[in-house]
Amino acid sequence: MILDPAQYGCSSKLPFHETLSLAGAAGYKYPAGDFSVTSQIGPYAHSIDKVFRCSANWQVFADIALNHALGDVLVASATPLHVMLAFEFGPDAQEADRRNATAAFFAAARARAVQVGKCHSSVGSGPTAVTIAVCGNRATIEIDAPADGIIYLSRPVGAFKMHFLAEMGLNDCTAATATLSSRPSPSFPKCAKWAALSDVSGDGLAGAVLSIAARFRLDANIALGSEMAFAPDVLRVDVDCLVNPEASYEDLPLTILSSDASHLMRLRETAGPFVGLLNSNQETPEELEHLGAMVLGTYVRGTGKVRVEWKD
Numbered sequence: 001m002i003l004d005p006a007q008y009g010c011s012s013k014l015p016f017h018e019t020l021s022l023a024g025a026a027g028y029k030y031p032a033g034d035f036s037v038t039s040q041i042g043p044y045a046h047s048i049d050k051v052f053r054c055s056a057n058w059q060v061f062a063d064i065a066l067n068h069a070l071g072d073v074l075v076a077s078a079t080p081l082h083v084m085l086a087f088e089f090g091p092d093a094q095e096a097d098r099r100n101a102t103a104a105f106f107a108a109a110r111a112r113a114v115q116v117g118k119c120h121s122s123v124g125s126g127p128t129a130v131t132i133a134v135c136g137n138r139a140t141i142e143i144d145a146p147a148d149g150i151i152y153l154s155r156p157v158g159a160f161k162m163h164f165l166a167e168m169g170l171n172d173c174t175a176a177t178a179t180l181s182s183r184p185s186p187s188f189p190k191c192a193k194w195a196a197l198s199d200v201s202g203d204g205l206a207g208a209v210l211s212i213a214a215r216f217r218l219d220a221n222i223a224l225g226s227e228m229a230f231a232p233d234v235l236r237v238d239v240d241c242l243v244n245p246e247a248s249y250e251d252l253p254l255t256i257l258s259s260d261a262s263h264l265m266r267l268r269e270t271a272g273p274f275v276g277l278l279n280s281n282q283e284t285p286e287e288l289e290h291l292g293a294m295v296l297g298t299y300v301r302g303t304g305k306v307r308v309e310w311k312d
Contacts, residue, residue: 003092003167004127005241009054009160009270010068010202015248016210019203045138047072049201053092053128054160054270055167055177062104063181064163066112067271068201069132074189075197075274078136083109086120086131093128101128112183146195146216146277151296152288154188154274155179156227157205157264158234161242165233176230180271188274191287195279200272204244206265208275209306210252218277219302224261225311228294234267235260242268253303258310265308 006012013019049072051065070080085105089098102119109116162176189197196216198208213220229235244266256262277299278284 003053003056005164005168005239007052007127007129008164008241009064009268010049010051011241011268012052013202016203016207016244017248017250017252019207020214020252043138045073045076045078045136046134048131048133050129050131051270052126053090054163058097058101058104059107060177060181062101062108064271065130065132066105066108066114067180067182067184069134070112070114070136070184071199071201071271071274073134073136073138074184074186075199076136076138077189077197078138079186080112080114080134080136082115082117082135084118084120084133085116086122088122088124088126088129088131090124090126090128105130144193144195144279144281146212146218146299147279147281148298148300149195149277149279149282150284150298151209151220151222152276152278152293153228153296154276154291154293156230156234156294157200157267157269157273158230160269160272161234161237161239161267162231164239164242165237170237171233173231173233179230184271187287188276188291188293191291192276192278192285193282194276195282196277198275200269200275202244202268202270203248204266204268205275206244206249206254206306209265210249210254210304212275212277213253213299213302213306214304217301217304218299219305220297220299220307222261222265222297222306222308223311224258224264224296224308226260228296229264235263244268253305254308255306256308258308260312261308261310
């Protein structure tokens with residue numbers, strides 16, 4: 001089998017509550033963020049991700065994997081400059097495949113004006129995966145701490161699920177694959193004076209919102225609806241391997257009042273949408289509407305609680 005549903009995209013992650021405990025073991029008082037910042041020589045923003053093969057087409061895999069990795073430095077208001085790649089080729093990649101995969105990643109990097117540095121290759125027993133380290137040049141900007149305001153979502157949730165169904169031959173949703181593989185636009189991260197930014201990845205929308213709420217001591221009220229699903233099948237078709245179990249968020253201050261809302265909050269993404277917090281004392285840029293951004297909810301100063309309801 002070329003694609004393994006259990007190891008697909010940004011999967012095989014630890015439960016979110018255990019990720020929080022590891023952040024505590026590392027000395028953080030809050031969940032580790034999407035990126036780290038080196039201020040002594042720049043400043044520069046850095047991130048690292050591992051992405052399992054998520055397309056039979058090497059170029060599609062390369063585009064999605066790089067978009068996923070670059071998203072972490074884009075939310076740091078940084079311009080991606082440099083990546084390093086570590087391939088772990090599995091039984092799905094023979095010698096010609098390995099050459100094609102390498103060429104695809106270098107082509108994807110060139111298309112995104114990103115330089116590839118060190119490229120390491122090895123073999124493993126599981127599906128092919130690539131670890132991507134990213135460095136970006138971070139703009140020097142003044143950021144107001146989150147106080148109270150509106151939470152925005154850059155695009156609907158579930159494009160990666162629709163792409164998965166297409167790769168498995170269960171639908172023909174080419175729009176999802178096109179969305180995930182298109183070059184990431186910095187427009188959303190740069191269009192407003194965000195108080196906080198994150199991207200939605202393997203821990204789902206729940207992980208992104210919980211991390212921000214815990215870090216900045218906010219209470220968030222999320223109002224989801226069917227328009228926030230990329231396509232109707234995001235809610236209608238079950239794909240258990242792309243949904244984090246409820247136990248992943250156990251003992252965390254997360255209250256979800258609807259099964260549909262729970263599904264969207266726990267859905268794993270790769271190259272997922274952005275989440276932005278805009279304080280109420282900031283003007284709402286007109287560009288947000290042009291970009292198709294949606295109001296996800298509101299936030300106020302609090303204790304880190306997240307409450308989710310279903311609007312429909």
